[in-house]
Amino acid sequence: MNKVLGALLVIAALPVLPGEAVDDSDLPQWTVDRIAPLHDRVSRWVSNTSRNIDGFFGTDAHLHTSNRSYIRLTQEMEWEEGQGLSVDPGIRFKLDLPTTRERLRLIIESDPEETQGTLAEQGSQRLRGDSQTAGDTVVGLSRLTDRDWKQHWDTRFSAGIKVRLPLDPYLRWDAKRLWDLGDGPWMLASENRLSWFNSDGYFARTRWDLGRPLDERRHLRLVTNVQWQEDEDTLEFSEMAALDRILGSRSAIRYAAVVVGNSASNPRINDYYLQALYRRNLHREILFADVIPELHFHRDTGHQPRWGLTLRLEMFFMGDVIRR
Numbered sequence: 001m002n003k004v005l006g007a008l009l010v011i012a013a014l015p016v017l018p019g020e021a022v023d024d025s026d027l028p029q030w031t032v033d034r035i036a037p038l039h040d041r042v043s044r045w046v047s048n049t050s051r052n053i054d055g056f057f058g059t060d061a062h063l064h065t066s067n068r069s070y071i072r073l074t075q076e077m078e079w080e081e082g083q084g085l086s087v088d089p090g091i092r093f094k095l096d097l098p099t100t101r102e103r104l105r106l107i108i109e110s111d112p113e114e115t116q117g118t119l120a121e122q123g124s125q126r127l128r129g130d131s132q133t134a135g136d137t138v139v140g141l142s143r144l145t146d147r148d149w150k151q152h153w154d155t156r157f158s159a160g161i162k163v164r165l166p167l168d169p170y171l172r173w174d175a176k177r178l179w180d181l182g183d184g185p186w187m188l189a190s191e192n193r194l195s196w197f198n199s200d201g202y203f204a205r206t207r208w209d210l211g212r213p214l215d216e217r218r219h220l221r222l223v224t225n226v227q228w229q230e231d232e233d234t235l236e237f238s239e240m241a242a243l244d245r246i247l248g249s250r251s252a253i254r255y256a257a258v259v260v261g262n263s264a265s266n267p268r269i270n271d272y273y274l275q276a277l278y279r280r281n282l283h284r285e286i287l288f289a290d291v292i293p294e295l296h297f298h299r300d301t302g303h304q305p306r307w308g309l310t311l312r313l314e315m316f317f318m319g320d321v322i323r324r
Helices: 002-012 029-057
Strands: 070-080 084-097 104-109 137-143 154-163 168-180 187-197 201-213 218-229 234-248 251-262 268-283 287-298 305-318
Touching (some): 029 070, 029 305
Antiparallel strands (some): 070 084, 070 305, 084 104, 154 168, 168 187, 234 251, 268 287
16 A cells, blocks of 8 residues: 555656546546556445444444545655655544444544654644654544534543554543634634553643634634643643645645744743645545645754755545545
8 A cells, every 4th residue: 555655656746648637636547547446445445344333333324324434544755954854654544433322433543643742843733754653553432522613612532542562542532612703704723632641641732723814715824732741741832823825626835934842931942944835636535745845943953944845645535435
């Protein structure tokens, strides 16, 4: 599977010849013919697996109820000046059981937020593979709610294990809320997480996202992150100002300026950076590509400028819809 994604990273960079692509795809037909059988097989497996398990624990309505199960495969190539090139695969599997009485969701992921390192290592709301290994995969059950997070706090409790030897149990609690600020266009979102992993201890994070649309294609966001990890034992924070812009029906770009620091009693800045994140729907909401150039000013290098570049490919295998 990693070979397939690696090859698609190269294919995605190739020019599309006239007449070889349709309106919702950048891929030539010969590429579509190769990936469609694989995508169909895996998507059918996701659909059959999720509906069979849902039918066992739930009701007969599992055959007719929308199911949001999916597998997401990622292949990321990351380069930073002075650090070299790294290539990191990832997988996330969400198995939705919507007709069970308690509405459970099984989550298997190789990149849980708690294993992604410090805020400086994570970058700005994007996955980094610095600390991800097979031992970071988690399996667990979470209970879903029907609460509208625009009207009430939407809370969720989950428990499971990180797949490693010895098995690593975890507990997790999430809460989120969205407010309209007066009668104007501004909105404020709050997302919070508290978790405990047997091997790593406690983890806490809060994210506050203040934003407003500027017009039909542009959206302004001001995002504050505060995070604490028991193994790091320091309070970290980041501030991001971002402008999201829709370029077309299948592409968008984000321009962002980010400050990352730590400590509440004696704050210090560890990194400033500028980032542009370009995202393209390469093929019918199945295959996506990200191109992320960055300019960093690390404290460890005397705030001298360092360039970085990330190329990321994501392929989704969805339980409900198979799109060729």
